[in-house]
Amino acid sequence: MPNYIKIFLLFVVIAPNGFGQEKEPTTPEATEFYEPVPPKVIPGTNGTPPSDAIVLFDGKDFDQWISSVDSMAVKWHLNEDGSMTVKDKAGNIQTKKNFGSVQLHLEWKSPAEVQREGQNRANSGVFIQQRYEVQVLDNNDNPTYTNGQVGSIYKQGVPLAMASVPTGEWNTYDIIFHAPEFSRGGNIVEPATVTVLHNGVLIQDHFVIEGTIKYIGWPKYQAHGKAPLVLQDHKDNSRVSFRNIWVRELD
16 A cells, blocks of 8 residues: 555544544545545556556567676577567566566466476566565476475465466466564564465455565575566576566555
């Protein structure tokens, strides 16, 4: 919720007598608000983003992205069907723009030809603020540790369901992320939270993130500001493809 709405609602609650206890309304008008007025957003149709979205990838180019390895041009494959595919050993890619709290939409698919097992089958990930990973993995007939399976908050949050489509078909992720808040001294005040819908199925429900994702060790918070979104090259010939990526800023 934007801060200006929080402040307005707080004022409404305490303003009548200054002690946080409102008098019981005696007319319907007493409980009707006309401010703040929400901004108008035109919804997308047939897979197009809403009117206030920032389009990060529409299949035409990598203009919104750089290599995480050297901050140079992206070396992944740009495909004729409007998607991009991880290029083995090319490294992660990240957005040029930094983000805080966001609504993020993207589509991904694993290769139709099944290769390898466990964490080495079509492994990638969506890192929010470079630190908090929503796992991408082909888990069809491919069990692994559940806090590392598809849709997990890696090594932290087990998904509520496994909602993948058949191997080789397009999955969707719709992610609502609220960035952590830190004190001036760098202490965590409000941890990050994330909600994830996988192919329209709720798999993470306002999950409270415990800190930066770690492969080994416990997660910990370190103060930070806005940061890029990252797509992972897992360096295992994952060949995961992405398309139709857009984001709405929530702060």
